[in-house]
Amino acid sequence: MRAKQQSGQALVEWAVSAFVLLLFALGILAVGQIVSQYVTLRSAASQAAFAAARAPSANDAQRAANDAAQQAVQGSQLQDFHLTLDTGGFQRGGTLTASVQGYVGLGEFPIISQVLGQRVRLTWQASALIEPYRSRVA
Amino acid sequence: MTERRQRDQQGQVLILAVFVMAFLFVPLAIYVIDSGLVEAAHVQTGETLQAAAEDGAQSIDVAAFRNSGGQVVRLDPDQARAASDRSLRASRLPGLEGWTIGVSGNTVTVTARVRVNLFVLGAVTLTQSKGATFAIGT
Numbered sequence: 001m002r003a004k005q006q007s008g009q010a011l012v013e014w015a016v017s018a019f020v021l022l023l024f025a026l027g028i029l030a031v032g033q034i035v036s037q038y039v040t041l042r043s044a045a046s047q048a049a050f051a052a053a054r055a056p057s058a059n060d061a062q063r064a065a066n067d068a069a070q071q072a073v074q075g076s077q078l079q080d081f082h083l084t085l086d087t088g089g090f091q092r093g094g095t096l097t098a099s100v101q102g103y104v105g106l107g108e109f110p111i112i113s114q115v116l117g118q119r120v121r122l123t124w125q126a127s128a129l130i131e132p133y134r135s136r137v138a
Numbered sequence: 139m140t141e142r143r144q145r146d147q148q149g150q151v152l153i154l155a156v157f158v159m160a161f162l163f164v165p166l167a168i169y170v171i172d173s174g175l176v177e178a179a180h181v182q183t184g185e186t187l188q189a190a191a192e193d194g195a196q197s198i199d200v201a202a203f204r205n206s207g208g209q210v211v212r213l214d215p216d217q218a219r220a221a222s223d224r225s226l227r228a229s230r231l232p233g234l235e236g237w238t239i240g241v242s243g244n245t246v247t248v249t250a251r252v253r254v255n256l257f258v259l260g261a262v263t264l265t266q267s268k269g270a271t272f273a274i275g276t
Contacts, residue, residue, distance in 0.1 A: 010150075013152050017152060032170045035170060035175070035178075038178055039181060042182050043181050046185040128225070128228060129228035131193070132221070
């Protein structure tokens, strides 16, 4: 009788431990996903800012920034990626700022998504010196 | 004998789970987060230094160019240092602690130290160098 009770207790212990460990493992995977997208997002902001800084006009800067950022996030799992470029008048030698944001979906991590939310928002900003010597278009 | 063995085994799964958490999952979680932060900083530092080096490497010696009637096109080391310096300052790179700019021949090399605040393990300092070479007509 006692042996049977202990056997049941071990099973419960095992089940609880396995659940907690599984939860933790899922959490690590989810955090890994967020961190990896964060690296991509930061890189996209930098690349957008540097591409824009080398453009010959404010409009071209916007296009160059968009292209560079889209290229940087291509193949990533960022959702609703958005770039805002502040050219600050696009004066030679001035500073422009690229602000990016995107979401990481956690839907594939069932319990973790209940804790951290279905999507985690990531943002970043990068600035660059507008090239002082490049020819400008009208 | 059997009863004693079963008593000895009581709670073994929980102890195992605690060990797995303490020595595997928690260090793994810390590694995932902190190495991600280091990588993000490393990538952004590299991109920023590359841009600064390129900004410096396009500083031509205007006086020599004009005095020679456009025949002499060469890098102005002082202008190159100043341009790289301006570029680095404009980037507002997080954690930027110090930098050196070297000009050797036609090559501008920018070296910077960046402090990265980690989630758990305190902070680390990254040192990275990037170079760019002055070239004409490419």
